[in-house]
Amino acid sequence: MDIFGDLRRMNKRQLYYQILNFAMIVSSALMIWKGLIVATGSESPIVVVLSGSMEPAFHRGDLLFLTNFRKDPIRAGEIVVFKVEGRDIPIVHRVIKVHEKDNGNVKFLTKGDNNEVDDRGLYKEGQNWLEKKDVVGRARGFLPYIGMVTIIMNDYPKFKYALLAVMGAYVILKRES
Template sequence: MVRAGPVGTHLPTSGLDIFGDLRKMNKRQLYYQVLNFAMIVSSALMIWKGLIVLTGSESPIVVVLSGSMEPAFHRGDLLFLTNFREDPIRAGEIVVFKVEGRDIPIVHRVIKVHEKESGDIKFLTKGDNNEVDDRGLYKEGQNWLEKKDVVGRARGFLPYVGMVTIIMNDYPKFKYALLAVMGAYVLLKRES
């Protein structure tokens, strides 16, 4: 709905009248909007899956969530990972690994490697900013990591780009406020 202003300008009565906008659309316009949204979502998924194939990592991009790797990486840095199985793991390399019982991957440096003649490799990690190795982080009774635990190896980073992710996780209300502002912006932009 539009009402006339004092000088003949048209002002929207509500910038958040989503359902009114949907009711005004004919079926073809509605299908077009749904298809556009589906294309955006599927394009993002295809890009993500493509990165997984190209990098060999189940998670080609991760955000550093703690200060345990300072000064190499800081909280909020965005890491780019690869995980080609044929590449051997070496001491000094920065790896991202998952430990059984923990949902969030850990970014730390390999400090010791044990390689058997059979080709099996076991290794120990430690955060650069930590006093002790990571044996306290591994599952109970586990003293070494294996290649199967590795999500990826750090190949590059963008400093502090991931702070948005950290802020949204630490302050969920901020996430919903940001989504509301973005939604309002899109709706107001459409009406103008």
């Protein structure tokens, strides 16, 4: 399993072909992702639930599909994914109150189904309500526990490297047969 030896034995055409194949796979994945962003209106059309704050509706590891069409009004009871200034990771919670003003300005409050109190403690200091600009997307569907692979790879980095090694070994063995 000498990968560098395999690379040295390839002629230039084979090496270019392998590089081109890899580039096509990466660019195809990027095009699919960008296409999903355009089709859903969400900067992140797929997210993984990282905590148990939304149980029993969603469990840790569930994969959510999001849309974020700006024309659709936000309503109480809807599950939204939002970002708060100062936090890198988006939060998945339910809208519990909506305030609409005559000028069209909409503010709302969220809470995790499994939490005792609303999310005001999660918002940036001095912020009591979220606005549409804070919303990354709205949950439209989900696949249960599919995102556990992502959680395991983040919680246990050694697992990530072991998985990459197994995949690399598979590719090399597959090519030799």
